[in-house]
Amino acid sequence: MADDNQSELPTATVLILRQSGFIGLMEPKLSQKFNLLKAWDSPLPQDQFLTTHARSVQALISSANGPPITTQILHLLPSLKLIATTSAGIDHVDLAECRRRGVAVSNAGKAFAEDAADSAVGLFIDVMRKISASNQYVRDGLWSTRGDYPLGSKIGGKKVGIVGLGNIGFEVAKRLEAFGCSVSYNSRSERPYLSYQFYSNVCELAADSDALIICCALTEQTHHMINKEVLSALGREGWLLM
Amino acid sequence: MADDNQSELPTATVLILRQSGFIGLMEPKLSQKFNLLKAWDSPLPQDQFLTTHARSVQALISSANGPPITTQILHLLPSLKLIATTSAGIDHVDLAECRRRGVAVSNAGKAFAEDAADSAVGLFIDVMRKISASNQYVRDGLWSTRGDYPLGSKIGGKKVGIVGLGNIGFEVAKRLEAFGCSVSYNSRSERPYLSYQFYSNVCELAADSDALIICCALTEQTHHMINKEVLSALGREGWLLM
Structure with a gap:
């Protein structure tokens, strides 16, 4: 028109x-x-x-x-x-x-939020199910000589902590729910209308999570937010995606 | 006990x-x-x-x-x-x-259905968002010489046809819904209690789909089910995952 x-x-x-x-x-x-x-x-x-x-x-x-x-x-x-x-x-x-x-x-508002979330969840599945890694293993011809690649990790039931529940974080959470993950989050403020558990402290979120997915913007406030203490709380068996 | x-x-x-x-x-x-x-x-x-x-x-x-x-x-x-x-x-x-x-x-029943579905959806996102391919592009050092890798495809809104809505197919459908995909299916029989559109003919499903995900067992009945006719109906821009 x-x-x-x-x-x-x-x-x-x-x-x-x-x-x-x-x-x-x-x-x-x-x-x-x-x-x-x-x-x-x-x-x-x-x-x-x-x-x-x-x-x-x-x-x-x-x-x-x-x-x-x-x-x-x-x-x-x-x-x-x-x-x-x-x-x-x-x-x-x-x-x-x-x-x-x-x-x-x-600005672009939340125009890219769904696509960013799709990619984040894609990377999460890739790491958990070892898709890229096992693909490389087969392409390098190692399947026939070294046998089956180690099994991946089950995604259902994993406790995933989302740092930053903005447009992208929310879309990531929605998708992870469909995979049977249990979602918690840290954000500047609690969203009482959501059923996900809120942690005001990133370290406590990390301690209670199998994986952390960082969905916040890089600002002066968030710079170095994922520090040694958070990584220790997440533990050696934890996954970190950013 | x-x-x-x-x-x-x-x-x-x-x-x-x-x-x-x-x-x-x-x-x-x-x-x-x-x-x-x-x-x-x-x-x-x-x-x-x-x-x-x-x-x-x-x-x-x-x-x-x-x-x-x-x-x-x-x-x-x-x-x-x-x-x-x-x-x-x-x-x-x-x-x-x-x-x-x-x-x-x-048999194992549906013990593996969720994991198989996780991997199938992981592969789907990988192909649509070009995760493995762009990862390889960067690792090969091409980013600095040839510039940005071509953009991926949006997942939300894609029409995905699932061939075989058994345990795995159903779990795939559930996950794709969270990504905003529109799910249809072909199966031996219609599941009237599901809201997904049913196609009794695989070719018609392919013609109405952006992507086909094959979730049926390989049996005498399904052998060569995805033939030239189905691929033509899916079209050159279509995606096929099995």
Whole structure:
């Protein structure tokens, strides 16, 4: 429906600082709707490029693994109204400066949460059932000479502690329940509406878990949260997935 | 409780024809309770060994990947009352001859169904999210030279057809539901109490599915069931797991 009115609107200028696989996938659609300004297409250094070309930029598409959006960059984009990041995380954006300048910031929300959870659970099964390891064993021709690969571990009944019950952690929990795992979690705050057991202390969660799956963002608060003490509490027979 | 009475009962003679990883794991417990007769411990050929030692054998422990339990073997075991197979499948046992001789046959039932389903779903996620393949890509040092590995496929919303909704197929279905897949199935008979869509024809199931997961036993009836026609119906973009 928006398409019908599109021709009447002036085409917004949208800046992308660095090429990436995901932005590359979106490019054809973006080019149809916006005047795309691609910093990597220019031989100029980034600051000089922005000074020369970016006065009219109204929106910026960024990603967590692209260049950080600093005060300095924001200063070179006086018409900027929106930063859209393709990532769930927004710690690469100077939010205080955006607030000051009235620049809106949007992120991917929970768009990737299910896929991240699928992969996390896939890795969990891989480790427990030794899928990659036994695959490699067979490919290396060891099955015929050394015999059967050691058995994997049963997944049903395992006590799994989830560190960080955000969008991803919640989706991981939902999936693990279907495998018959018993789910507990540590998070900034308890979710009383969920039946999973809450631990305010990561060490206590680790001590009561067969496996820990780390689903929290890497921030100053969570940096080195999984320390020697947590690993000792988890024990030598424990599994850790991050 | 059974332990208290055990010493009063005569110890049964239990025959094992071939050593295997799983039977090896059970051996210590079995030796405590039974008089174990291990065919592989003897230098005699199997038939000669049985003729010489097996007249008193009351039970036989076998597995699907061990030697088939033929009429000839059964003939050499006149005291046999029970064949316990460690597998879910019992097609390695001559059931007609067992019936004729009054020999009971027990199998593993659904003891392995959850583990088999865990592994099947693990392989499904592995293929969809390209876990093994991208792991190999990174280990081969290609990430730095050739860039990001191609993206995987979303699991949520995929239409998955399960061929054979027995113990394993049902456990696979339960897990896939938690991933947001839409499950349909083909089976010898419809299960009206389940909400999954039933297809009496494997080809029609394949045509309506993004992926097929084969969970049925290999029998004369299912041999070559997944033929050219089924693969064509599934299509070039389809996934097949067995």
